Amino acid sequence: MTRTARPALGTFIFFAIAFALAIYFTFAAVQGDYGLFRRAEIDAEARDLAAQLxxxxxxVAQMxxxxxxxxxxxxxxDLxxxxxxxxxxxxxxxxxxxR
Structure with a gap:
């Protein structure tokens, strides 16, 4: 009798969950509230506010x-x-x- 080796279902589920978590944390690191894109927006806003300041x-100095x-x-x-x-x-x- 020949038995074909099949990967266990538990191993597949483990790697699927690990992959899903990796995707989630990567997305959160880039797009999240504290992610890279938000950091770029905050830096640009800080530069604009510094110029306004x-x-x-x-x-104020003139006044x-x-x-x-x-x-x-x-x-x-004269003034x-x-x-x-x-x-x-x-x-x-x-x-x-x-005039």
Whole structure:
């Protein structure tokens, strides 16, 4: 009698489960909440936010400069004259307006 060797069903199930788990963890490492693609998105968002922060910091520095120049401790007469003319719409008689 010849008996053909067949792989055991338990061995097949073990390797099928191991393969399924390997596929799942590989997918989670690439696509998951903490995966490679999410990391790339977070890095890109961080670069965008850093650029926005630089713009906002420049605006704040400019506003601080203008505020300082109009303060009581340091009065810039040219800036005061410019702001008063802008707000009141006043011109001197020897000025020409170009629009």
């Amino acid at each position: 630089a713009i906002v910091q420049a605006d 601080e400069n203008l505020t300082k120049r109009l303060s009581d401790d340091y009065l810039d007469l 005061l004259d410019e702001q008063a003319r802008k707000m009141l719409g006043v011109l001197r008689s020897d000025e020409i307006v170009i």
